[in-house]
Amino acid sequence: MKSMTGYGRSAASFDGFTLTVQVSSVNRKSLDLTIALPAEWESLEPHLGDIVRKFASRGKVHLDIEVTGEKTAPEAGWDEGAASAALDRLQEFAGRENIEFRPTAELLWQIVSAQRRTANLPAAETAKPVLTEVLTDALRSFSAMRAREGEALLVDFIRRGEVLHRQVEAIAGRAAQVPASYREQLLKRLREAGLELDLDDERVLREIALFADRCDVTEELTRLRSHFEQFTALLKSEGEIGRKAEFILQEVGREVNTIGSKANDLTIARAVIELKNELERVREQMANVE
Secondary structure (H helix, E strand, C coil): CCECCEEEEEEEEECCEEEEEEEEEECCCCEEEEEECCHHHHHHHHHHHHHHHCCCCCEEEEEEEEEECHHHCCCCCECHHHHHHHHHHHHHHHHHCCCCCCCCHHHHHHHHHHHECCCCCCCHHHHHHHHHHHHHHHHHHHHHHHHHHHHHHHHHHHHHHHHHHHHHHHHHHHHCCHHHHHHHHHHHHHHHCCCCCCCCCHHHHHHHHHHHHHCCCHHHHHHHHHHHHHHHHHHCCCCCCHHHHHHHHHHHHHHHHHHHHHCCCHHHHHHHHHHHHHHHHHHHHHCCEC
């Protein structure tokens, strides 16, 4: 099991530059990958994405590739003339479109950044082997962190699973007593109303049987136990489990709701509330699992 939260970093010297790769992620239902890298190497983006997908299948993953070093210093300036020309063109365009144009410091910085002269970076294909190696190293750290957090989540899921199991067995134990309890209450109400009916009276037996059928939750409990077995087995499996686990928990929620609506018993109703609360905590945690 792996968490969807992770971070990894790696760096290496390359042709007079320092190449730094950082990978970070947070939870997301599917894989949402963004990559920031020098414009000269944008052709490598599909290749880098394929490498990332070998380590992550879910989560909002951001890959940041930075190149620094002495070679970048002489070329770190910016073309003032080109920036001024860009500003003039924007103003002219705004005038034609009848749009009020008021340059801001942020806009100026964006223009300057776009016009900044970059260093003579090595060609993309030349940088590809080194970039691949550094990225892979960063992803190993990233994956290790996800695995460590996944282990912590697994311990929490096992503990919460035990709580859920105890609540279900408590409901099962109480459910077996509900018809007998109803029979006693029914006879008590009849006596209080001045109606002395024998326990073997057909009308009493029919009413008790109807009530027992309406509040029977045997099937729901059987399915719940089956879902818990599947969930426990899934926690021990390899690979992506988040989507499957979310589906199982959804099915658990349906069975719990059905038990709550059928049980017609205060003790069971309280257990159902506790079961729902714990189930919601499990769902929240599962949203962080790959």
